[in-house]
Amino acid sequence: MAHRITVIPGDGIGPEIMDATIRVLEATGVDFDWDYREAGLDAAEKYGSVLPEEVLDSVRKNKVAIKGPITTPRGGGFRSVNVALRKMLDLYACLRPAKSYPGVRSRYQNIDLVIVRENHEDLYGGVEFEKGDPAIQKIGELTEAAGMGRIRDDAGLSLKIISETGTTRVARFAFEYARKYGRRKVTAVAKDNILKFTDGLFFATARKVAGRYSDIEYQEVLVDNMAMQLVQKPENYDLLLLPNLYGDVLSDLCAGLIGGLGVAPGANLGDEIALFEPVHGSAPKYAGQNKVNPMALMLSGVMMLRHIGETQAADCVEGALAAVIAEGKSVTYDMKPSPDDPTAVGTSQVADAIIEKMG
Numbered sequence: 001m002a003h004r005i006t007v008i009p010g011d012g013i014g015p016e017i018m019d020a021t022i023r024v025l026e027a028t029g030v031d032f033d034w035d036y037r038e039a040g041l042d043a044a045e046k047y048g049s050v051l052p053e054e055v056l057d058s059v060r061k062n063k064v065a066i067k068g069p070i071t072t073p074r075g076g077g078f079r080s081v082n083v084a085l086r087k088m089l090d091l092y093a094c095l096r097p098a099k100s101y102p103g104v105r106s107r108y109q110n111i112d113l114v115i116v117r118e119n120h121e122d123l124y125g126g127v128e129f130e131k132g133d134p135a136i137q138k139i140g141e142l143t144e145a146a147g148m149g150r151i152r153d154d155a156g157l158s159l160k161i162i163s164e165t166g167t168t169r170v171a172r173f174a175f176e177y178a179r180k181y182g183r184r185k186v187t188a189v190a191k192d193n194i195l196k197f198t199d200g201l202f203f204a205t206a207r208k209v210a211g212r213y214s215d216i217e218y219q220e221v222l223v224d225n226m227a228m229q230l231v232q233k234p235e236n237y238d239l240l241l242l243p244n245l246y247g248d249v250l251s252d253l254c255a256g257l258i259g260g261l262g263v264a265p266g267a268n269l270g271d272e273i274a275l276f277e278p279v280h281g282s283a284p285k286y287a288g289q290n291k292v293n294p295m296a297l298m299l300s301g302v303m304m305l306r307h308i309g310e311t312q313a314a315d316c317v318e319g320a321l322a323a324v325i326a327e328g329k330s331v332t333y334d335m336k337p338s339p340d341d342p343t344a345v346g347t348s349q350v351a352d353a354i355i356e357k358m359g
């Protein structure tokens, strides 16, 4: 039976990298039944909403989705569609492998890390008060009464929320993933020396879950130390488990270790639903130019193939993609020695080269 999968091309560079990725996925011979849905800036013009209900219905029904990036205006404007999708579909774990392929231009070789980031809580929980909001004054009265000092009148406020429930399920996800994919060690990363009641709870909860997985090594590292360790000795780590904000920052650091955002894939997972998308955003300045690297979305597609049990097809796409990188010919500007290298090819030519290698 065909795999019915929701496709959300997104906006900016999304549609062109999605076209290239769909062509490569179809070249595997796996039977797909794509269910295309629009979200983001273009959907707002057509449907009056950046996240039409029918998009959510489609993902809920199909259980698997592949998505291009979606622009989030800075400061004002609508809240992030990406964050809304993760929340409304209860995709609580963000999975970001960072694996280097020979031939990629990077200061590091042989990187093979996996980041598991909690996706809903922490400072990204959406509990924020704008400067001048009377709620800040009320909270200030509470902090003053508790001996923690006043909050300045001209302050904005974002709350950091970490729960046992949220941490338990993402930690369980991390250990189950480690077991399934042969990872030997889980390193929880937070800063409990300062944030005793949030990051402290994160560590304590992860430690408790670790107790149920005696076959997998468990350790805890402070996030500032981890930033340095990853630059100096990335080979000491295997799977990193982090709260939302640190996970966001360190997954870009790990993308830097493996050659940049052009090759950094990701997935957002819940108990039933999986949504695959690259780490990078919509790079609006390159939209419609057939210029950017489609490999991060293609590698997200490889993760999707593994998730739906199409292991052979996943190996085939990954092998062909690795061969194209190793050859270094049919790659986009970001993988060339300089960004204005005239031999760089376009987005769709990368797909052509990969399909040829899949032969």
Ligand code: NAD
Residues within 6 Å of the ligand: 068, 069, 070, 071, 072, 073, 082, 261, 262, 277, 278, 279, 280, 281, 282, 283, 284, 292, 293, 294, 296, 334
């Ligand atoms: P970005 O990832 O879109 O782009 C940053 C830079 O990285 C680009 O200018 C480009 O030089 C490079 N880059 C990104 N993707 C590339 C690719 N595939 N190939 C080659 N080079 C690539 O980050 P940004 O500029 O901070 O964000 C742009 C928009 O994307 C914002 O609105 C942001 O909110 C949104 N965003 C969306 C997602 C998502 O949809 N999940 C994720 C991150 C950012």
